Amino acid sequence: MSMSNLTPIPELYVSAESAQKLKAEAGALPSWDLTPRQICDLELLMNGGFYPLKGFLTEADYDGVVESMRMADGSLWPMPITLDVSEKFAEGIEPGQDIALRDQEGVILAILSVTDKWEPNKAKEAENVFGADDLAHPAVNYLHNTAGKIYLGGPVTGIQQPVHYDFKARRDTPNELRAYFRKLGWRRIVAFQTRNPLHRAHQELTFRAAKEAQANLLIHPVVGMTKPGDVDHFTRVRCYEAVLDKYPAQTTQLSLLNLAMRMAGPREALWHAMIRRNHGCTHMIVGRDHAGPGKNSAGEDFYGPYDAQDMVRKHQDEVGIEMVDFKHMVYVQERAQYEPADEIEEGVTVLNISGTELRRRLAEGLEIPDWFSFPEVVSELRKTRPPRAQQGFTVFFTGLSGSGKSTVANALMVKLMEMGGRPVTLLDGDVVRKHLSSELGFSKEHRDINIKRIGYVASEITKNGGIAICAPIAPYTATRRAVREMIEQYGAFVEIHVATSLEECERRDRKGLYKLAREGKIKEFTGISDPYEAPGNAELVLDTENVEVDHCAHQVLLKLEAMGLIKG
Ligand code: PPS
Known part of the structure; x- marks a missing residue:
């Protein structure tokens, strides 16, 4: 690059006056609502952060970048910056057309003049760009499971910067x-x-x-x-x-x-x-x-x-x-200062705290020494990552109808409220079906929606530092895993399998439902005419047969204590 590092770099924005006009015209164009990652990419395209790119990669540029990190004109560029869209949206778009690119509130940020539309070979992109077609790589996972199937390419005309309210x-x-x-x-x-x-x-x-x-x-x-x-x-x-x-x-x-890393x-x-x-x-x-x-x-x-x-x-x-x-x-203890590791003689005491150890200390509220970090930094981190005993968490009971989930969950709630410190919410199966999911039945699809709603509410409670206790049947492993992932972003997810056998649940038949299910009067009844996939990796398995409710709830408390979520 011949230009000095401080002369202005080309941007893709039009003048304020033209922007006004373009924006008005763009209202009539087909429009694409950008994903959060696409908004990041677009911002850096428009402001010159991705110079020399002039828009989302065309097919020829994409092929060159994936293959050899070079665009069709030979210039170096290592990362495919592509506009991925759904097949449905792509059906109505042909090269030669302009589309409006909108942020998530619908504000028009730019116009893409589409020159190319193609279905990429994602496996090849994964291999070449990320080194392996392996879903353990977050960008490969994104490529296959989040990104749309079709790419659109062409020059971008910038209308306005994405709006930021922070910093x-x-x-x-x-x-x-x-x-x-x-x-x-x-x-x-x-x-x-x-x-x-x-x-x-x-x-x-x-x-x-x-x-x-x-x-x-x-x-x-x-x-x-x-x-x-x-x-x-x-x-x-x-x-x-x-x-x-x-x-x-x-x-x-x-x-x-505002970069979206890969x-x-x-x-x-x-x-x-x-x-x-x-x-x-x-x-x-x-x-x-x-x-x-x-x-x-x-x-x-x-x-x-x-x-x-x-x-x-x-x-x-x-x-x-x-x-x-x-x-x-x-950090060299004898000299109380930091030094490059490769310049240190043998025999001195070198101190270090790994990332894992730092997270452990934060989780347990332990000391983080001044030689390691600045007190202001530690105090900010402690605010965001309070010790586990002050964080929100979710206890998720799963088991057959009549297994005792609600009874144990109720006892647990009362005991946690007696201890105090954090608000507790019980999302019992029946309560949820009354207040959150009253329109749903018991098909697989409806059960999944029901459990995901519970998961969403529990994740919000967890995020805000409360305790959510859930007690649905939740018969499907994959759905429970999805809920776990949703919650673990914010705090612990403690899955408890109330493993009372079907025979025992049916013998108890507290609501008389098993009888009706056997007679075929209730369809899709879990355990009788619908599956229950028992968890393989629950944090705790409870057997309620011949065991007092109090004792079951106590076992849960002991588990929570062992996990550092409550203080004994
Ligand atoms: S699920 O599968 O998790 O969405 O179910 P859930 O929301 O926990 O609702 C279960 C309660 O609904 C009653 N009920 C049924 N259960 C299972 N299968 C069928 N077909 C069915 N129809 C009604 C039953 O009382 C369940 O309550 P619990 O408390 O589990 O006994």
Whole structure:
């Protein structure tokens, strides 16, 4: 790239005046409601973050990018930026047509002039771009299970930026950052890409990297979409702001990047480097296993630890950004300071706290020493991840009709209320069917809808720090798993199989339903004329035969205590 790192970069926006006019005209076009990931991609396309792209990839560009990281004209680009749509939507669209791209509230952000429409070979895209067609990779999973079947490509005309309500002052377009660097006279700028909270080691390594490159530092965290399970960006930005104060004044800037990461390791690192170049940076720190997605389905790493560094090093001249090695910093107890791990002599005491250990300490409310992180950062993390005994959670009873789910669930609720501390809600099968699912019957489809509604309410309760106790039959394993996944984003999911046998339930027949079911007067009755798939991985299995209700509820309390969810 011949242009200086600080001259303006081409954007895809039209003038404010034309935007007004286009927007009015675009109302009549077929319109596509962008997904959250597509909104991230579109923002960076329009503001020059994805320069030299001028729109969503055409088929020829896509083929080249997937095959060899080169577009049809030979220019380097490692990541397919494609507009995936449903088959149904694609049926009505032909090349030559314009479509309006809308955000999730329906605001028109851009116009796509469609030149290409095709069905991609997703298995090939997965193999080439992500290294394996393995659903354990979050982007491969997205490709097969979330993305639409058809891709549309063509140039984009930008009308307006996606709206953000959070941290507005910390969001900068490439040209805003370039102008800022120009104004401050910054010529050499090292970018630090991150999706995690920064601790002291990161602060030390980034500062050292900037010093060694005789450059200023840009902390450039991703706030668009990161790896599922990461600390949410609201918390992280409050942490970054606290860390920003620790750098010498005027050396360092913080700016938020609305990127949707793919966790594509080497290709992703190169993509990150190009994006940082577009934002006016001259250097970028690349670490071990940069943008790695974790383990594949065979339990091995998707990429080699230095693949990302090799990739960026190989292309850095062509991109116009220099890679800076990420120095692994460790705390040397004797000297009470951080030092690069490869410069430390034998015999000194090196301290470290792994990510897993940090999460354990947060979950259990244990000490996190000052040498490891800044107190302000720890306090933000503690607010978001309070100890387990203060977090919300869900207890999910499952079992046959008449197994005793409701009785034990009621006893548990009373005991938890007696202990106090968190609000408790009981979502009993019968209660739910009265208030949430009164229109539903007992077909597989209706049972699934019913359980997913319960799961949704329980996940909201869990998110807000309460205790949800659910007691439906929930006969299907896959549906219970879906509910577990929904809830585990926010807190623990404790599945309890009330394993009273069918014979015993039928013998008790408390509601007289089994008799009616046997007579064929109730259809699709669980255990008689409809299946019950017993859980294989429940946290607890309760046998209620010849056991007091009180004792069953007590067993649940002991389990909750062992999991750290309540204090004994
Ligand atoms: S499910 O499968 O989880 O959606 O069922 P659930 O919402 O828990 O509702 C079960 C209660 O509905 C009564 N009932 C039936 N159960 C099973 N199969 C059929 N066909 C049926 N028809 C009515 C029954 O009283 C269940 O209550 P519990 O408390 O489980 O005995």
